[in-house]
Amino acid sequence: MLRFILTRVSLIIPTFLGITLLAFFLIRLVPGDPIETLAGERGIDPARHEQLLKEYGLDKPIFVQYGIYLSRVLQGDLGKSMITQEPVLNEFKALFPATVELALCAILFALMIGLPAGIIAALRRNSIFDHGVMGISLTGYSMPIFWWGLILILIFSVQFDLTPVSGRIDVLYYIEPTTGFLLIDTLLSEEEGAFWSAVEHLILPTIVLGTVPLAVIARMTRSAMLEVLGEDYIRTAKAKGLSRFRIVALHALRNALIPVITVIGLQIGVLFTGAILTETIFSWPGVGKWLIDAIFRRDYPVLQGGALLLGVVVMSVNLLVDLAYGLINPRIRHTR
Amino acid sequence: MTTETMEAPAAAAPTATPPHPLREFWGYFSANHGAVAGLVIIVAVVLVALLADVIAPHDPNVTNTALALKPPFWQEGGSIAYPLGTDPIGRDILSRMIHGARLSLLIGIAVVAISIALGTVLGLVAGFFRGITEIFIMRLMDIVLTLPSLLLAIVIVAVLGPGLMNAMLAVALVILPHYVRLARAAVITETSKDYVTAARVSGAGTVRLMFKEVLPNCTAPLIVQASLGISTAILDAAALGFLGLGAQPPSPEWGTMLADAREFVLRAWWVVTFPGLAILITVLAFNLLGDGLRDALDPKLKR
Numbered sequence: 001m002l003r004f005i006l007t008r009v010s011l012i013i014p015t016f017l018g019i020t021l022l023a024f025f026l027i028r029l030v031p032g033d034p035i036e037t038l039a040g041e042r043g044i045d046p047a048r049h050e051q052l053l054k055e056y057g058l059d060k061p062i063f064v065q066y067g068i069y070l071s072r073v074l075q076g077d078l079g080k081s082m083i084t085q086e087p088v089l090n091e092f093k094a095l096f097p098a099t100v101e102l103a104l105c106a107i108l109f110a111l112m113i114g115l116p117a118g119i120i121a122a123l124r125r126n127s128i129f130d131h132g133v134m135g136i137s138l139t140g141y142s143m144p145i146f147w148w149g150l151i152l153i154l155i156f157s158v159q160f161d162l163t164p165v166s167g168r169i170d171v172l173y174y175i176e177p178t179t180g181f182l183l184i185d186t187l188l189s190e191e192e193g194a195f196w197s198a199v200e201h202l203i204l205p206t207i208v209l210g211t212v213p214l215a216v217i218a219r220m221t222r223s224a225m226l227e228v229l230g231e232d233y234i235r236t237a238k239a240k241g242l243s244r245f246r247i248v249a250l251h252a253l254r255n256a257l258i259p260v261i262t263v264i265g266l267q268i269g270v271l272f273t274g275a276i277l278t279e280t281i282f283s284w285p286g287v288g289k290w291l292i293d294a295i296f297r298r299d300y301p302v303l304q305g306g307a308l309l310l311g312v313v314v315m316s317v318n319l320l321v322d323l324a325y326g327l328i329n330p331r332i333r334h335t336r
Numbered sequence: 337m338t339t340e341t342m343e344a345p346a347a348a349a350p351t352a353t354p355p356h357p358l359r360e361f362w363g364y365f366s367a368n369h370g371a372v373a374g375l376v377i378i379v380a381v382v383l384v385a386l387l388a389d390v391i392a393p394h395d396p397n398v399t400n401t402a403l404a405l406k407p408p409f410w411q412e413g414g415s416i417a418y419p420l421g422t423d424p425i426g427r428d429i430l431s432r433m434i435h436g437a438r439l440s441l442l443i444g445i446a447v448v449a450i451s452i453a454l455g456t457v458l459g460l461v462a463g464f465f466r467g468i469t470e471i472f473i474m475r476l477m478d479i480v481l482t483l484p485s486l487l488l489a490i491v492i493v494a495v496l497g498p499g500l501m502n503a504m505l506a507v508a509l510v511i512l513p514h515y516v517r518l519a520r521a522a523v524i525t526e527t528s529k530d531y532v533t534a535a536r537v538s539g540a541g542t543v544r545l546m547f548k549e550v551l552p553n554c555t556a557p558l559i560v561q562a563s564l565g566i567s568t569a570i571l572d573a574a575a576l577g578f579l580g581l582g583a584q585p586p587s588p589e590w591g592t593m594l595a596d597a598r599e600f601v602l603r604a605w606w607v608v609t610f611p612g613l614a615i616l617i618t619v620l621a622f623n624l625l626g627d628g629l630r631d632a633l634d635p636k637l638k639r
Contacts, residue, residue, distance in 0.1 A: 018479035022491075029495045138370075138627075142620040144571055146578045147594060147612025154605050165602075273484035277575060291487075292579060295494040307491045311483050318482065 004326050012319055016312065017070075023308040024069050027300050078305030083297055088305035092287060097180025098168060099286035102278070103271045105202055106210035107264065114214045115260075118221025122229065123248065133218055140215030145274055149208040149281035156204060163204050166283035170197040201282075209278045213267040220263045224256040231255075258329055265321025269314040364632035371628020377621035385438040392431040393417070396588045400426035405604045421606040423597060429606065432588035433614050439589045440570050440618060443504055447569035448562050450508040451515050456558065458512075459519025460546045463527070474520070477513035485510045489572055493581045500573075500589070503582035507572045511565050518561055522554030556633040563626035567619045574615050590615045 035052050036044060044052070053059050060068075072078075078088040114137075121133040156163045168182055169175065173194040175185045183202070186194040228234065229252055237247045276288035283289065287306060294302035355363070366372055384391065403426040407414040414421060420430040458477075462470040480488065492506035493499075526532060527550065535549050576582035577591025585596055590611040597607035 014475055015479050015482050018476070019483070022479070022483075026491060026495050135370075138623060139616070139620060142567065142571070142616060142623050144574055144578075144591070144612055144615045144619070146575060146591075147608070147615060150594070150598065150601050150608045151612065153601060154608070158602055158605075269482075269484045273486040276486060276490065277578070280579065291490070295490070295581070303491065303494055307487060310487055314484055315482050 001326075005323060008319060008322050008326070012315055015315055019308060019311040019315070020070055020073055021066070023304050023311075024066050026307070027304050030300065073308070078308065079301035081294075081302045082299050083302075088302055089309075091290065091302070092306060092309050094177075094180075095285060095287045095290050097177075098182075098284060099272070099275050099279070099288060101181045101183065102202070102205055102209060102284060102286060103268070103275060105206040106271060106274075107213060107267065109206050109210035110214035110217050110267075111264070114217030115221055118218040118260075119225055119248070119253065121218070121222045122225030125226065130222075133222070137215035137218040140211045141219070143211055143215075145208050145211060146277045146281055148211060149204070149278060152204050152207060153281075164201050168198065168201050168285060169194065170201075173197060205278050205282045205284055208281070209271060209274050212270060212274060213264075216263060216267060217260065220260050221256065224259045225252060228252045228256045258325075261328065262321070262325060265318060265325070268317045268321070272310055272314055361632050365628055368628040368631055370624045371631070374621040374624030374628065377617060378625060381437050381441065381618055381621070384434055385441050388434045388438050392428075392434040393419075394428035394431040396427065396432040396435040397586050398427065402426065405600070405607070407604070408606050420610050421604070423593075423607050424600055424604075427586075429593075429610055432593060433590070433610060436588040436590045436593065436611065436614065437618075439500075439583065439587065440574070440615070443500070443507075443573045443589075444566035444570045444622070447504050447508045447511070447573070448565040450505075451512050451565060452558060452562060454508075455512050455515025456519045456551065459516040459521075460523055460551065462516065463520040463523025463550075464542060464546055470520070473516065477516050480510065481513045485568075486572060486575060489576060490579070490581060493576060498581045498584065500583040500587065503573055503576040504569075506576070507569050510572070511568055514561055514565065515558065518557050519554060522557060523550050526550045526553050560626055560630045560633060563622055563629055567622035567626065570615065570622070571619050 035049055035058065058065065076089055078092075080087055081091060084091070117133045117137075121130040124130055153165055157165045164170070169186070173186070173191055175182060175189050175191070175194060178185055178188060182198040183195070186198045234247060234251055237251045242251075272288070275284075275286060276292060278284065279286045279289035280292055287310065291303065291306045291310070293299075294306060354360075400422075403418070403422050404424055406418050406422040406426075408421045409416045409419050411421075418428050418430070420428075420433070423429055423432070458473050462473040489503070489506040489510045492509060493502050496502040496505070523546075527545075532545060532549055535545060540549065573582055574589070574591030574594075577589045578595045580595055583589035583592045585592055593611040594608055597604075597611070601608050
């Protein structure tokens with residue numbers, strides 16, 4: 001087991017280096033002089049230019065520059081935002097909980113509907129329900145989620161006035177961030193109605209972000225269940241006279257869940273991507289919207305550092321899923 | 337695709353001889369109603385795109401503020417001259433969507449063409465030369481795959497500058513690893529087979545082996561992936577357009593149209609509804625087609 005963990009962990013080192021290389025060269029691909037790019041449109045006088053060139057180590061060979069960058073990154077120094085002058089890492093830390101809260105709600109939503117739908121579709125293969133689930137999930141999989149968000153706003157916010165259009169919580173409330181997760185913070189604050197306001201604001205973004213994972217989970221659960229239901233041990237269980245519920249819940253589902261868990265892990269990367277679009281539509285103050293705003297403000301340190309951090313987060317989640325998978329499924333652990 | 341489907345019914349009636357491969361393919365493919373529906377939609381979209389200049393009732397870029405935000409014809413205040421209504425500066429939405437079909441198909445096909453061309457070459461090279469070349473190429477592809485695809489595309493476009501060409505390049509790079517992996521995997525299974533050994537023994541060079549012997553035998557998975565890739569490309573390019581990083585206004589790209597109309601969502605439902613619906617239907621059609629092709633071409637799934 002230790003060997004398995006060590007191999008998996010060591011495999012991410014080249015990936016991490018690759019991501020830092022990408023982030024490093026990113027800023028150099030921007031046309032023009034990097035200092036002028038960093039200084040923005042205000043321009044810069046030659047003396048200061050010279051000084052900054054030294055300060056950033058830009059007068060040294062490119063490999064040395066990369067070395068300097070890498071050692072800074074490893075110490076958690078990702079530069080400062082050109083707009084707010086705040087360290088990029090601090091801004092990321094302040095906004096990240098909002099994205100995580102949204103992503104967790106979305107994956108829970110996707111699981112709560114996707115798993116049962118996939119299981120029932122498999123049990124009633126070729127029924128109307130099965131075709132319905134497959135049709136809907138393929139539609140969900142093809143959904144342009146930025147449009148889906150607008151349509152849900154049209155229906156639920158404009159037509160029926162049920163849900164708010166943007167933000168995380170009503171402006172009436174001021175919640176001191178303790179965990180950064182508003183659902184928890186509002187409960188801690190004991191402010192009347194704040195929790196429900198946070199819930200209301202979460203509903204539409206959760207549905208929008210959860211749609212694609214929901215579709216993928218439903219399809220995957222169905223095909224994994226179908227495969228498992230054809231196995232010999234299910235026939236044995238039936239022959240033993242076990243109840244249908246016992247066969248499905250204990251014998252089939254536990255084996256069918258293994259590939260489903262992998263898919264859920266892979267969906268987490270997709271979730272962070274989707275968060276960029278979802279947060280833009282609902283003005284959700286998370287890291288996705290922060291990145292997009294940085295592009296339009298030409299805030300290159302934020303773009304560089306933010307993309308690097310998101311890449312590292314996705315990489316770490318994938319690693320954790322990989323390790324968890326090895327724990328659940330001994331076959332994986334021993335084959336490599 | 338279209339040529340195959342048109343030839344298939346014309347093939348000779350089956351006798352004792354095994355059915356023509358195309359006929360067999362059509363047999364499997366047509367059993368999947370979803371795939372046929374997808375194909376029909378795609379043919380329709382292609383026709384619309386080709387005939388855009390003829391069938392679009394108005395010029396997609398002519399503005400007329402007197403006609404701004406007219407609703408679709410079945411609503412009060414709408415007129416049949418502008419069937420799906422007009423946008424905030426009085427352009428006909430239907431005409432813009434028809435011209436947008438051209439752009440979206442072009443994006444999908446061009447992106448996948450770039451990806452396949454580059455991807456198969458890289459995959460063939462990795463599969464044939466193994467060793468350090470393979471490790472380098474495949475590790476690079478793993479890194480690209482690790483990063484969320486849209487994030488990577490956004491970063492690339494942010495650096496290269498917003499615009500349709502850069503968006504297409506970014507999406508092509510992002511979907512590249514799938515083709516590299518497919519081509520490499522196919523090469524590795526194929527090169528151990530007798531026909532490749534036979535060709536090698538009879539003196540065929542590596543390039544000939546790569547392109548004339550091995551490549552034609554791994555086209556099936558590539559075709560399936562291409563169909564699915566077109567849907568990803570259209571979706572991601574539209575997302576970039578929506579974020580203001582893809583095709584720029586006044587280009588009638590569907591995602592860009594949505595971005596233009598976003599602030600009017602509370603007043604005029606039609607300006608956001610129709611372009612998005614067009615994206616959804618087109619992407620869905622390519623996904624249906626891809627699923628159908630996979631079922632029909634994958635020998636493992638054939639009964």
